[in-house]
Amino acid sequence: MNPLHAYRPRELSLPALVQAAAELGARLPASADERVRAEVDERTVRYYQSTGLVDRPLRYEGRTALYGYRHLLQVLATKALQGAGYKLSQVQASLAGVPTGELEAAVARALGEAAAPAPPVPAAAPAPRALVQFEVSPGLWLTVDPAVHPDPAALAAALSTHLTRSTP
Template sequence: MVVGVWTMDELVERVRQALAAEYPGAPNGRVRDVPDRRAIRWYTTTGLVDRPAGMRGRTALYGPRHLLQLVAVKRRQAQGHSLAAIQAELAGASDAQLAVAARVPESLLAGADEPAVADGPVRPRFWASAPAAAPATAPAPPPAAARPVGGVALGGGAILVLPVRPDAADYAAIATAARPLLDLLAARGLLAGDTLDDGSPS
């Protein structure tokens, strides 16, 4: 029996329960109180939320860390922080740091009521496993496709993909440097029209 592993819909319900007790909502009124499937996929793309913990068939599975990440993001948004600022603070945060920011009841993290996923094999996140050591006679760097990447939301739906995760200072510099490009893209009608100012779903 697997405890504390959930489908995306079950994860969203746990986020709703975690926020139900104390969540004033985002101050600008443009952010959803509970993230939907599209927002969660966006958060995963930009590194705010980890990739799924595994797969059962074609169903992605999520665990307690994902719950902490999502609730922490919504609490920071309720305090008026932008997604870029939240990303700079929480991307790569430890479980202990996320727990402080999210304040999720232990019962929701442990899946104490009943397990959300029935018995059966769960495929591990092979992409998150450490690569096997190469033979001493043939050392080789990992292929480019296997290296971690970082995504930065520029605005209007534009995403900058980098070969490394930027730090907090990089985000501010990138935002300044990207402004002329965003102006050009906006002038040519190449930006999404249904996104927030930071280019992301809420």
């Protein structure tokens, strides 16, 4: 089961986001510099947020900021790329606005979920096609090719909503 999926519908406080990022981050490919990945804390997330690496919170409950799935993916993607030797500025320039679906596919693959482990791909090589999986209803899985459907997450969400409505 893809552990990312547990977070798709959830709202996370900052500590919860940090914890989730730390747990999932442990499954990212080993970095050349192990120390880079070791640190995901609240300061880091706030810093990412002040630079736009992580979107602004979904909403606030009183003074508590609530984050969502996209934020988790952004933290993991940033950490993973940093671990691979990319500068934060490169990540900032290229990941700005990347749709959640694409981000999810890439992060899932980095976690060893949607694609088989493979030796690191050289930066210049075209990305192998990655498929994304969603559990749209208990026991019902949907596999989407993001190259055909640019926002698989939205598609899955729509389908899931439809199923929930049409189920008596």
